[in-house]
Structures are given as C-alpha cells and as structure tokens.
Amino acid sequence: MQLVWCARLQGMVPAQICVDTVGGVRGMVVLMDGKGKLQICYLGTDPPTASLVNTEMKELNYDEMEEEHQELLRVIRQTHGDGATEPEESLVVDSQVPQVLDLGMNEDDCDADDPVGRSDGMVMQLTVNLCVTLGGGKAVENVSITLKAPQCFALSQTSIFIDKVEPGRPPVIIPVVFRVWNKILCSNLEVAVCASYYSLNNEPRTVASSFWLPFALVxxxxxxxxxxxxxxxxxxxxxxxxxxxxxxxxxxxxxxxxxxxxxxxxxxxxxxxxxxxxxxxxxxxxxxxxxxxxxxxxxxxxxxxxxxxxxxxxxxxxxxxxxxxxxxxxxxxxxSLPLHDYFALIDDHFDLRRHLDELRKDLADRTQQYRVIQKRLLVRFKDRNPSPLNHLDTLLNLTFEQTLLLTDAIDDVEQALRTVSCHLSAATELVLLLVKFRFGMDEENFIALRRHLTPEVCDTTEQGWEEKVDTSLLHLLRTALARSVKEGNSLPPPMKVPQDTLKLRKRITTVVDRLATGARMTDDAVAGGIGPPEEEVPGEDGE
The missing domain is CATH 3.30.310.200 (TATA-Binding Protein)
Known part of the structure; x- marks a missing residue:
C-alpha cells in the first residue's frame, strides 16, 4: 500500500465519505462521523491543464556571447580608470587662526569664578573664524558643521547649522571662541572640523579639515x-x-x-x-x-x-x-625610552576605572535597598492595622545619606579620571614621538603605530582604553610584527576587561623591542608582514 495524499481531520472518525463539487470546486471530500458532525476537506490545487513547452530549440552563439563579455569588461575598465565622478558642488571649510590672544574681550558670558585660564585677571581666549565657501554651480542646503577639540578647551559652540550655502557668494564666516579649563592639562592643540550635507541628488557628502591653536593659548x-x-x-x-x-x-x-x-x-x-x-x-x-x-x-x-x-x-x-x-x-x-613613567600613568588610569566601577556597583546596591525599604514602608502606611516600623524609617534615611555620599564620590572619581585621561593621552603622544625619533621611523610607519597605540583615551562602562590598546597591539604583534608564521596563524582572544595592566605593559615593551630590532609595520621587503621563520623568544609571543 502506498500513501498518495492525506488531509488532517479535526477530532473525528468518519463513518461516511463522498466526493462532490462544492462552491464550484471539484474534488471536495465530504466526511461525516457517527454523531452527525460534518467536515469538508480539500486535497490540494488542481494540476495545470497545459504546460509551457519550448518548441524552438535555438543553438547558443558563443561568438556573440564572447563579444558581449568583452564589451562589459571594457566598460568596467573604463569606469575604474576614470574613477568616481566628482560632485558638481565642492564645499570648502577654511579656518583663520590668529596668533595673538583676545585678552579681556567678550567676557560678558564668563563669570569671575568660572574655572578658565586667566592672565592678570583677564580671560585667555582666542576667536577662530571658520570660512565656508562653495564651488560649483549648485547650492547646498542643511550644512552641519561639528568641531572636535581636546578636553582642555571650552568652545563657544561645537555644532553649527547653516540653512543654505550658495556658490559665487562671499564666504559664510562663523566665529568660534576657544577658552581653556584651568583644571585639565592640555594634551593636544589640534582641532578637527567636519562638515556634512546633502547634495541636490540627495547624496550625503562630508568635508573634513583641521587646524592648530597657538601655543600661547595654553x-x-x-x-x-x-x-x-x-x-x-x-x-x-x-x-x-x-x-x-x-x-x-x-x-x-x-x-x-x-x-x-x-x-x-x-x-x-x-x-x-x-x-x-x-x-x-x-x-x-x-x-x-x-x-x-x-x-x-x-x-x-x-x-x-x-x-x-x-x-x-x-x-x-x-x-x-x-x-x-x-x-x-x-x-x-x-x-632609553621612559616607559617606567608611562606605565605608572597607565596604572593610575586603570585603578581609577576599577574604583569607579566599584562605586557604581555600590550605588546600584544602595538604590535597590532604598526601593525595597520604601515599598515596605508604603505597605505599612496603607494598612489599617499597621505593624511597628522596627526602625525602617531610620534605615531609609541612612540609605538615602549613603546614596548621596556615593554620588558625590562618583563625581569626584569621574573628574579625576578625566584629568588622568588627559595626562595619559599626552604621555602616549610623547612616547610615540620618542619612539619615532629613537628608531628613525618614517611617517607611514609612525601613523600605523599611532593607530594601534592610540592616544585617544575614551572610556565607557563596557570598554576602556586598556583593553582596546591591548587588543590592537596583540593584532600588530601577530600580523605586521610577527616573527614567525605560527604567531600569525593564532586566533585572537575575546576582548574583556583585564584584571591588571601587566599584559598591556608587556605588549608595549614587546612592540618597542621588535621596532628596535628593525621590524616595521609597512616594510615592503616582508610579504604579508610576516618574515622568515625564526626561533621563538621566550616571553615575546604576544600572549
């Protein structure tokens, strides 16, 4: 026996079965059980009455196919050779940076107790003019300009919006006032500017530039x-x-x-x-x-x-x-490179991160405890025959005071972390510059090293500077600075918050040692960044 088709029955055992036309559809199966329950099933769609048959058997013309293929290749080569089509509009953002400070000018928005740099009681500030011009024959609208400066600077505006910029018109002048916080060490003088807009074809465009502030400002x-x-x-x-x-x-x-x-x-x-x-x-x-x-x-x-x-x-x-x-x-x-002083700053930064994480966990526990006590007090206040408080109100006040103390402590640690982050950023820049001078690195290798040992210190609750740099340096040691093929074939471990900075300090030392032996990130003589197999040196495997 062979099963040809089946249909699901909803809770019945049929006693009578017949096939009939229902609603103009043929082949409907009508079933009835012993209790008189009626059910209609349909076994499927009707097969097509006619099938499409290719009656014309045409032979393939391979010569025409080859000509079409060559034509497509020619179009592809021409497209890649010409490159991308330049937009008709060209937005340019220039900066006019004066070398003399604006002492005592436009201080109406600055209070006497504001923590900004002063000289003889006058605020040290500098006004930079951003000049926005447009080349081409079409205007652009909704231009958004964003400025990114080191943490030590206070800007009058970091985001600027321009409704419309037209070509052939005088440049749009945007003054930006720079001041310096007196509690944060300056880590850099470079300011990045990025302008984004949409063309008339609704295509997103970006223009990036940068300028340097004078040393006299800091x-x-x-x-x-x-x-x-x-x-x-x-x-x-x-x-x-x-x-x-x-x-x-x-x-x-x-x-x-x-x-x-x-x-x-x-x-x-x-x-x-x-x-x-x-x-x-x-x-x-x-x-x-x-x-x-x-x-x-x-x-x-x-x-x-x-x-x-x-x-x-x-x-x-x-x-x-x-x-x-x-x-x-x-x-x-x-x-010799001052790595000992540099590692001390890394330890200070990492210790502050761990201390801040512990304070946040304590704050979460105290707030949870406060909510639990508050709920119990509300239940007793609503009860007609409440039981004694048993000093729950005292415990609530004590928990509230501890919460306030923890929030103040978190604010202090966050401020200290920002200060140490600026110190760490400046120290990283200094170490990178000394490595460049010490080993005679060219600009290309220096930029590659700077991308891995980044001076951009940005910490979040999920990820910090230490684990990001540790992972980047491990990747560098296993690719461009690998001493053997075995190192290049190993898989990287997952990124996680380390227990201490021992591995990070070891990786920085290993990178410096390999640069001292002549290894480079962009050496053309080493194919793929991995040199000939050598004997492994104990303690320098990047693990």
Missing part, C-alpha cells in the same frame, strides 16, 4: 625654573637658532612682559593654564635640547611645539632651509 612664560623631576633630551643634526626666534609668537603676546623675553637666552620656562610648569634648555655647543617638567605628561605639549618650530624653521620656506646638496634636518633621541 601656556605663558614665567621666570626660569631649573628643578624638575622628568626630562628628555633631543639632538639636532644642525645648529638650532635661539629660543627667542623659535618661540617668537609666544613671547610677543600682549600679556608677556618685554623684560622677560629680552632676558631669556638659552632657557625658557612656561606655565600651563592648569598650573604645571615645564622648561626647555638649549645647549649651544652641541645643538641639544633638554625638556623637563615636574610631571611626565607636561613634557608633551612643549616638546611638540619645539619640534614644530624647528621643522618650520629648517623646512621649505624657512629661514634655515637646507640647500639641495645639504643633508635634511632631523631630530634624534638617544636615551
């Missing part, structure tokens, strides 16, 4: 300070100019006394708005600079400004520009 000269805890030494291959020439913009500010700038010879001391001091000392005989400060992170901005001024002086168009047959200017760092 620091001011002070009398010489010779004692410092941390210092680094930079060597130049050419005799540098006097410090008055390199830092002329800083010394020509209106709030800097002429006696201070004239009395300076080979030593310049500055004080950041946050209160930290730093000093740069030039040795005339050897062309060496010594940068020193009381805090390790305070070395960065002064070192960055010094290097920028030197490259500008000896670069193309500068006063000390080299001739065609002369050796180009470069800076070297001969001492």
């Amino acid at each position: 620091a001011k000269p002070i009398p010489p300070v010779k004692n410092a805890k941390h210092k680094i030494q930079l060597d130049c291959n050419k005799q540098p100019p006097q410090l008055q020439v390199l830092f002329a913009v800083l010394l020509n500010q209106p709030h800097v006394s002429a006696a201070l700038s004239q009395g300076m010879s080979n030593l310049l001391s500055i004080q950041y708005v946050s209160g930290t001091e730093a000093t740069v000392l030039m040795l005339k005989s050897s062309g060496r600079f010594c940068v020193q400060a009381a805090e390790f992170a305070a070395l960065w901005v002064l070192t960055q400004e010094l290097c920028n001024r030197l490259y500008e002086y000896f670069g193309p168009g500068g006063e000390g520009a080299a001739a065609d047959d002369e050796e180009p200017f470069f800076i070297t760092f001969q001492d």
